[in-house]
Amino acid sequence: MPRAPSCRSGRLLALVIACTAAAPAASLAQAGEVNVYTYREAKLVAPLFEAFTKETGIKVNTISASAGLEQRIATEGQNSPADVLLTVDIGRLKEAVDLGIAQPLKSDVLDKAVPAQYRDPGGLWYAVSARARVIYASRQRVTESEITYEELADPKWKGRICIRSGQNIYNNALFAAYVAHHGDQKAEAWLAGLKANLAQKPSGGDREVARDIAAGKCDIGLGNTYYWALMNEREPDKKPWAEATKVILPTFQGHGTHMNISGVVLAKHAPNKTNAVTLIEWLVGEKAQKIYADINFEYPIRASIPPHPTIAAYGELTADPLPVATIAANKKKAATLVDKVGFDN
Numbered sequence: 001m002p003r004a005p006s007c008r009s010g011r012l013l014a015l016v017i018a019c020t021a022a023a024p025a026a027s028l029a030q031a032g033e034v035n036v037y038t039y040r041e042a043k044l045v046a047p048l049f050e051a052f053t054k055e056t057g058i059k060v061n062t063i064s065a066s067a068g069l070e071q072r073i074a075t076e077g078q079n080s081p082a083d084v085l086l087t088v089d090i091g092r093l094k095e096a097v098d099l100g101i102a103q104p105l106k107s108d109v110l111d112k113a114v115p116a117q118y119r120d121p122g123g124l125w126y127a128v129s130a131r132a133r134v135i136y137a138s139r140q141r142v143t144e145s146e147i148t149y150e151e152l153a154d155p156k157w158k159g160r161i162c163i164r165s166g167q168n169i170y171n172n173a174l175f176a177a178y179v180a181h182h183g184d185q186k187a188e189a190w191l192a193g194l195k196a197n198l199a200q201k202p203s204g205g206d207r208e209v210a211r212d213i214a215a216g217k218c219d220i221g222l223g224n225t226y227y228w229a230l231m232n233e234r235e236p237d238k239k240p241w242a243e244a245t246k247v248i249l250p251t252f253q254g255h256g257t258h259m260n261i262s263g264v265v266l267a268k269h270a271p272n273k274t275n276a277v278t279l280i281e282w283l284v285g286e287k288a289q290k291i292y293a294d295i296n297f298e299y300p301i302r303a304s305i306p307p308h309p310t311i312a313a314y315g316e317l318t319a320d321p322l323p324v325a326t327i328a329a330n331k332k333k334a335a336t337l338v339d340k341v342g343f344d345n
Contacts, residue, residue, distance in 0.1 A: 033059045034275040037069045038086040040262070044296050045086065051291060052282050058275050073101045078269050083276035085265040086128075089169040093125040093263045094328040102265040105277065113284040113302050117323045118261055127261035127324065128283045129298035132317065133174045134257070135248040136210050136228060137220045147220075147250045149178065149258065153193025161197045162209045162218035166343035167335060170206075170224060173260050175334035176327045177320065181252050184333060192341045202344050207231060207238060214244035224260075229297035229310045247314045256320040260327075262298065 038045060042064060049060040063069075063082075070092065073082045085096055096102050097120070104123040111119070118127035135147055152161065164171060179187040199218035204211075209221035210231060225247070232242035249257050264283065270276045282288055289300040293308050299317070300307065307317075338344065 032057060032275075033061060034272050034279050035061045035063070035081045035083045036086055036279070037063045037065075037073060037082045037084070037267075039065065039067075039069060039088055039092065040086055047291050047295050048283070048288055051287060052279060055287070056278060056282070058278065060279070070096045070099050070101060073267060074099045080267060080269050081271060082267040083270040083272045084279060085267060086262070087265070088262045089260055090173055090263070090324045090328045091169045091331050093120075093261075093265060094331065096265045097124050101268050103268045103270070105266045105280065107277065107281060109281040110284060115301070115303075117321060118259075118263075118301055120325060125263050125265050126280065126284070127263045127301050128280075128288070129262045129292040129296065129301055130259050130319075131262070131298055132225045132249065132257045132259055132319070133170060133222060134225055134228075134314070135220055135250050136206075136213055136223045136245045137248050138213050139244060139246050141219045142246075145248060147248055148253050149174070149250050150190065150253050152250075153190045153197065155193075155197070157197040157220065159197065159199050160219040161194070162199055162212045162221035163194075163202050164205055164209065164222075165202045166191070166338040170260060171222065172331055172334050172338070173327055174222070174258050175338065176330035177252070177258050177322055179330040179333050179337070180322055180326050181255065184337070187334070188337050188341060191337055191343055195341055195343050207241065210241040210245050211238070214241045225299070225311055225314065226297035229308065233297070233310060249315050249317060251318065252320055255322065256318040258322075259299075259319050259324070261301075261324055262292075 045062070049062070053059055069085060073080050073085065076082070087093060102124045105126070106123055110126050114126050118130065119125065137144070166175065175187065175191065178190060182190070206223035206227040209223050210228065212218055213221060228242055228245070228247050231238040251257050264280050266273070266276055266280065284302055286302065286305060289302040289305040292298045293300045293305055297308050297311055299311065306312065
């Protein structure tokens with residue numbers, strides 16, 4: 001068997017070409033690629049990545065899953081191909097930090113575009129879009145146009161509320177915000193009151209909350225802003241559920257509407273770090289923020305970009321100024337209280 005030429009000799013042009021051809025294709029392509037691990041649905045992120053590639057020439061490779069991406073990156077360790085973790089909910093961003101898979105990112109572009117409330121003080125994660133936890137209410141049976149989160153425990157709503165599991169990440173974040181605002185004891189009493197007002201055992205998702213309201217099983221429920229817009233604008237089979245409900249922007253007394261985020265982490269061992277930073281900064285730019293608003297029905301994190309008209313029609317948003325990092329710090333307490341009051345039982 002002929003002996004392979006040494007790539008160190010460099011004596012002939014043909015040898016140089018042979019050495020280049022023998023190099024792993026992945027290593028040659030790295031300069032033009034970025035690897036994203038994401039929980040977002042493919043149809044939601046595809047328009048973003050297509051626009052990014054068109055503008056920068058950098059190819060985006062994605063690995064999608066519904067759970068376990070943080071653990072996968074941690075297990076892969078230094079050999080992980082992950083450059084960016086794109087996820088929903090502050091809980092998953094906190095888990096990424098707790099597992100040690102994030103590296104701090106210092107960027108004037110990000111610090112200028114992303115309000116301090118929606119980024120990690122140490123630069124370990126940044127929000128790229130926001131969503132509000134709002135009330136879906138029956139158009140026929142609910143006359144109120146203003147409701148506070150605190151009022152959800154009022155006995156007047158007994159047997160009238162639908163909700164998904166109290167341990168769901170979206171509800172957990174809201175409950176954590178309640179703990180941050182009111183403390184453990186008041187949060188526990190509120191959760192017990194909310195549970196007493198449920199029309200049925202917590203189940204399903206936010207869309208099913210609207211479905212059950214439309215069916216008359218309950219009168220109000222909690223859901224994220226974008227689910228109602230998706231049902232109304234993009235999901236013909238679920239449009240009747242949206243038509244039967246209205247969206248109310250609730251507030252904490254003296255504060256504002258609870259906000260959660262979709263955010264990004266720069267992976268600790270990112271093999272394509274420069275491209276990863278380019279992507280993360282691009283995601284908070286005007287073009288990407290407009291895509292988040294117009295296609296994903298999320299609140300842009302960039303103040304200069306208006307929300308989609310359907311989202312804007314919910315009313316003027318007064319966001320709770322509570323830092324998302326503070327919500328993350330109270331998530332474990334909230335989960336413990338959910339179990340303590342038997343919320344999901």
